[in-house]
Amino acid sequence: MKYEQLGRSGLQASRLVLGTMNFGTHADERDSFEIMDRAIEAGFNFFDTADVYGGAAHPGLTEEIVGRWLQKSGHRDRVILATKVFGRMSPDINDRGLSAFHIRRAVEASLRRLGTDHIDLYQMHHIDRSAPFEEIWQAFDTLIGQGKITYIGSSNFAGWHIASAAEAARERHMLGPISEQSHYNLLTRAVESEVLPAAQHYGVGVIAWSPLAGGALAGGDGVRRREATGESEPLAHALRQWFEFCRALGREPGHVALAWLLQRPGVHGPIIGPRTPAQLDSAVRALEIEFSEAELARLDDIFPGPGGPAPESYAW
Template sequence: MQYSQLGRTGATVSRLVLGTMNFGPHTAEDDAFAIMDRALEQGVTFFDTANVYGGKEHRGWTEEIVGRWLARSGRREEIVLATKVFGEMGPGRNDRGLSALNIRRAVDASLRRLQTDHIDLYQMHHVDRSAPWDEIWQAMEVLVAQGKISYVGSSNFAGWHIAQASEAARARHGLGLVSEQSLYNLLSRHVELEVLPAAEHYGLGVIPWSPLAGGKLGGRSEKGVRRQNANTRFDSEGLNDQLGKWEEFCSERDLTPGQAALAWLLHRPGVLGPIIGPRTMEQLDSAIDAVDISLSDEDLAALDEIFPGPGGPAPEAYAW
């Protein structure tokens, strides 16, 4: 396993992040326990979850599973634990968002479900345009002072939101954001325009989610049909031809597509590490092997031809 600093902090985390979103809805609790055991044995020390994970009928279910594993394993201090706040957790008008009221309630509820007294990285799951930054940072500062959280991260922020949040924290003489969790993969590279430059400027580690583009970068299924996913944001004319070239690239280098997609992200500047969301032990083992894959400059150039990015950071990507 490879390790890196969590953004500009002194904390060290693994360069693969164990995503737990499948635990409960798609992965049985016993299997989830086994996956977490194996991940830690293989050096994955960064675990990510969210208060809303578990499905609409049982939000919080995934945190509960992680909490029971923590209680059973007794290995809480061996991992860096991340969760998120923003999504709707109840019928009340204040059961969502980033108001100080909801942040206070949500962190206590997450701590109960996770069966721990502290969260290492508390992430805002989405920007809340109705909540002033001073209100948000004041609430987060209280949680840090109480020892309930150590660091604050963002997720699904635009570059402008990262700048707003960081400057507001700086004005309060606070540490501010240390990470940004963004959609980033070979088929979705728009974060290269503004998010990655903003993250680099403010010292945030970037944590890509959906590194396999909803399974589309994972290769063909056993029946030879491309994996389908409810997320259709990647569907477009010519995608099959593009993915055919992708699989040819991987075959020529004796790489599995899923591993190669993860390896590409691990080679990207500013990326701390992608989130892997295994449903099975086999998927976990395959993802862990990606850390040892080295892509040459020629490999990276070939991938830019198959999956052209936006052309670099803004405004150079679209202007002189």
């Protein structure tokens, strides 16, 4: 495993992040426990979950599974435990969002489900346009003072949201966000225009979710779904070139897609969301791959991004 400081914090976190969204829905508790055991053996120390994971019928189920594993394994002190707040957890009108009212309730509920007294990285799962950052940071400051959370992160923020959050925290003399989870892969590169530059400016480490584009970059269900919906021939042509590129490297496409993210400036690493222990074991091979400048240029030819950071990506 490789490790790197997470954003501008002093925290050393594994470059591959164990995502737990499939725990309780696509992986039963037994398999989930085995995946986490193997992740520890492979050197993962960064586990990511969210209060809403577990499906509409049982939000919180994934945190409960992670919590039971933490109690059984005794590995709580070895894990950087990250969870999220924002999603609706019940029909109660205030049981959602980033109001101070909801944050206070949500963190207590997550702590109970996770069976721990603190959360290492507490992430805003989405921007809440109805909650000012003054209110949000006041709530987080209280929780940090109480020892219930240590660091703050965000997810699905635009570049200007990252800037707004960081500046509001600075006014309160707080560290501010240290991480941002963004939808980022070879097929989805919009974050390169403004999110990545904002994150780098403020010392925020970017964590990529859906690194395999729903399986499309690994040759799985994502490809078949795109064919079934009749997506454009240019995309099909790009994917054919992609698989040829991976064959020429002698590497599995999924591993190559993860390795590309590991070499992107400002990216801490991708989230691995295994459904089986074998998928977890396989993903670690991405750490072995390094690209030449020519190979990186070829990937830009196959999957053109926005053209670099804004405004040059869309202006002179």
